[in-house]
Amino acid sequence: MFINSRAQRIAMARQHFFEEGLRPTGLVSEAVIQSWMRCTSERHQVSQTLEFNHVSSSRMHATLARNQELLAAASQELSTMEASLSGMECRVLLTDAQGVIVHGTHNPLAAHEPLLSKATRVGVNLAESRLGTTAPGITKHTHQACTVTGAEHYFNCLQALECAAAPIHNVEGQVAAVLDITVEGRSFNFDAASVVGMYATSIENRLLVSQSREHLVLRFQASPAFLGTPMEALAGITADGQVAWLNGVASRLLGVPAFAKGRDAASLLGLELQQILAMTRRPGLQAMRLPNGLGVWSQANLLAQDGLPNGHAFTYGVAPAPVNETRVPATEPLAENAQVNEQLVADVPHPTATDGLVRARLSDHHQQLIDSTLAACAGNISRAARSLGVSRGVLYRHLRNRPSTSDKPVLS
Numbered sequence: 001m002f003i004n005s006r007a008q009r010i011a012m013a014r015q016h017f018f019e020e021g022l023r024p025t026g027l028v029s030e031a032v033i034q035s036w037m038r039c040t041s042e043r044h045q046v047s048q049t050l051e052f053n054h055v056s057s058s059r060m061h062a063t064l065a066r067n068q069e070l071l072a073a074a075s076q077e078l079s080t081m082e083a084s085l086s087g088m089e090c091r092v093l094l095t096d097a098q099g100v101i102v103h104g105t106h107n108p109l110a111a112h113e114p115l116l117s118k119a120t121r122v123g124v125n126l127a128e129s130r131l132g133t134t135a136p137g138i139t140k141h142t143h144q145a146c147t148v149t150g151a152e153h154y155f156n157c158l159q160a161l162e163c164a165a166a167p168i169h170n171v172e173g174q175v176a177a178v179l180d181i182t183v184e185g186r187s188f189n190f191d192a193a194s195v196v197g198m199y200a201t202s203i204e205n206r207l208l209v210s211q212s213r214e215h216l217v218l219r220f221q222a223s224p225a226f227l228g229t230p231m232e233a234l235a236g237i238t239a240d241g242q243v244a245w246l247n248g249v250a251s252r253l254l255g256v257p258a259f260a261k262g263r264d265a266a267s268l269l270g271l272e273l274q275q276i277l278a279m280t281r282r283p284g285l286q287a288m289r290l291p292n293g294l295g296v297w298s299q300a301n302l303l304a305q306d307g308l309p310n311g312h313a314f315t316y317g318v319a320p321a322p323v324n325e326t327r328v329p330a331t332e333p334l335a336e337n338a339q340v341n342e343q344l345v346a347d348v349p350h351p352t353a354t355d356g357l358v359r360a361r362l363s364d365h366h367q368q369l370i371d372s373t374l375a376a377c378a379g380n381i382s383r384a385a386r387s388l389g390v391s392r393g394v395l396y397r398h399l400r401n402r403p404s405t406s407d408k409p410v411l412s
Contacts, residue, residue, distance in 0.1 A: 010151045018046060031142055032152050035133040038141075039154045044132055046156050055123035063123050067102045070094075070168075070177050073207040078103060081199045085181070089113075090188075091120050093180040095136055099127030102177075113184040115160060120182070131158065135165035136178045143167050143175055145197045149187070160185050164192035166200035171211045171236060171245045173259025179203065201230040205247055212236045213303050215244055216276055218269065220298035222253070224285050227299065241265050241273035255292060267291070276300050370398050 013024035017036055024033060064071065074094055082092050082105055091113075094103040104120040119126070128137030132154030138146045145166035151159045163182040170176035179200040181192050209217055215236040221227055233250035235243055243263045251258035254268060266272050270291045271279075279286055279300035289295045370388070374395070377383040385392045 007150060010149070014151055028152055029146070031138050031144070031146050032133060032148065035128060035138050035141070036154055038128065039132045042129065044154065046154060048155065048157075050131065050155060050157055052118040052121075052124060055121050060121075060123045063096070063100055063102055067096050067177075069210065070096065070207065071102060073210050074103070074168075074177070074179075074203045077199050077202045077206070081195075084195075088183075088189075089186070090181050090183045090192075091116050093120055093126070093136070093182060095126055095140075095178045095180070097140075097174065097176050098125070099130070099136060099140060099178070100125050115158065116182060116184045126180075131155070134158070134161075135163035135182075136180045139165040139167050139178045139180075140175055143169075145193055145200070147193050162187055162192075164188070164196045166193075166197040168200050168204045168207060169258070171208055173245065176207060177203070198230050201248065205230065205232070205234055208234060208236065208245060208247055209303070212244075214239065215303065216273075216280070217301050217303060218276060218279075218298060219301070220250070220253075220288070220296040222294060222296055224297040227285070227297065233296075235265075235269065237265050237273070237276060243268050253294060253296070254290065277302075367398065370395060 009027045013027035013032075016022040016024040016027070017033070071094075078092065078094065085092065085105075089112075090105075092103075092105040093101055096102050101120065101122050101124050104122060118124075119131075125131075126134060126136045128134070128141065131137060133148060134153060135146050135148040138144075138148065145164070147162070147164040149162045153159050153161060161182055161184055163180055165178050165180040167175045168177040168179060179196055181188075181196050215238060218235045218237060219227055220233045220235075221231060226232055231249060233253050234247040235250050236245045238244050241264050243265055246254065246256070246258045248258060256263070256268065265276060268291070269276075270289065277300075279298070280302050285297045285299055287295065288298050370384070373384045373388055374381075381392050381395050385395055388394075
């Protein structure tokens with residue numbers, strides 16, 4: 001039999017799997033086949049009707065309260081994504097780690113979408129154990145982006161849907177959320193998987209940074225134009241010089257798993273902790289060469305634990321210049337790693353004066369930075385706050401919690 005459409009391939013796959021007990025390899029993706037197998041093992045009947053229970057106000061508020069950090073990281077990207085897709089009849093959904101919806105797009109044409117009007121409310125569980133084969137359910141299991149079309153859905157009653165989903169990881173390497181786009185009664189007329197993947201990456205990057213209050217965050221890419229975009233590579237470095245996490249782009253540039261344990265920055269990135277700390281004091285972008293030979297442009301930030309919104313940089317001295325105002329010409333040849341390291345080492349005080357500082361927690365660096373900046377500003381609170389890029393309240397709290405000294409700050 002000659003098959004000339006995707007719908008025909010899916011129909012034949014269902015016949016092989018559900019009626020003949022055969023594995024439909026090549027007709028649908030392996031991820032869909034594995035999902036069908038999991039649903040079958042749970043003794044779900046494809047013909048059963050799904051009930052979407054009423055979500056009470058208390059349950060909705062509890063769901064939102066549990067996911068405040070995720071929603072804060074996703075807020076900007078969700079707004080941008082919804083504006084981009086506003087001319088299309090599709091829903092944007094964000095679920096938490098358990099598959100419970102924490103954000104769903106309101107569609108004024110909900111009357112024409114009987115399934116989505118019920119299934120996309122905050123508090124509804126989209127887990128595979130509840131709804132069978134869907135893109136969010138598969139993504140939660142595989143940690144990979146996927147698209148599920150029509151009859152690829154396990155239950156017959158969901159075959160009017162088409163959905164594309166991508167995972168969002170946290171600093172532990174776990175799937176913290178899933179971003180999904182779904183349409184009902186039609187097909188996507190664009191590459192939904194690429195769109196949802198791009199926005200999921202942006203949300204993941206924001207979440208990783210917001211969860212790294214005691215990490216140095218190193219941003220790097222082969223092209224400076226990619227910094228500050230979903231294409232930037234991110235690495236979180238602990239106070240003892242270990243690489244706690246890498247985002248997906250960084251893991252691909254370095255050729256290593258994103259969340260493997262026990263990796264030190266020196267062997268993975270070619271820089272000691274002191275050298276990366278020195279980078280936080282240097283404005284603009286800096287050239288470096290990774291141990292694998294790849295030349296990249298980089299920027300290091302030390303995040304504040306108190307007083308700044310999640311994701312804002314707290315750096316030594318002057319805040320780094322925006323990417324589009326880089327002070328390092330993009331055409332300048334990349335220095336060899338040894339040359340970069342020598343320059344970075346030159347910026348670090350003599351080792352005998354910094355041994356204790358390097359071993360200290362990154363939160364200690366914050367306190368020492370505030371003290372040194374206040375001293376440089378002759379105790380002027382306003383001037384020090386502007387120099388650090390923080391509110392005066394942060395400095396007042398620091399002074400209140402610091403042991404009293406004879407130096408008095410200038411209140412202005």
